[in-house]
Amino acid sequence: MSQPLPVEEPMTSTGDISVILSGKVMIPLHCDDCTESTDICLETLKKHGTYVCEHCASVHSFSDTELKLMRMMLGQAGYHFAL
Numbered sequence: 001m002s003q004p005l006p007v008e009e010p011m012t013s014t015g016d017i018s019v020i021l022s023g024k025v026m027i028p029l030h031c032d033d034c035t036e037s038t039d040i041c042l043e044t045l046k047k048h049g050t051y052v053c054e055h056c057a058s059v060h061s062f063s064d065t066e067l068k069l070m071r072m073m074l075g076q077a078g079y080h081f082a083l
Helices: 042-048 062-078
Strands: 017-022 026-030 037-041 051-052 057-061 079-081
Touching: 026 079, 037 042, 037 051, 062 079
Parallel strands: 017 079
Antiparallel strands: 026 037, 051 057
């Protein structure tokens, strides 16, 4: 009499998880003047290129290079943008 062989469980690939971020997502930006963080919308950063610290009212510019670098670093952590 033959015995049935057990079927191996199918392997599921865990892979890397990606999160798609909306342009409305608020991210904390650290102020160089007062060392506090201000939450700013990614869409606002892309559109205006500046933000105002909510603690000391200092205006900070945010260059295209800084935006690209931030997107690259977040992309390496699994976050991608729907902008």
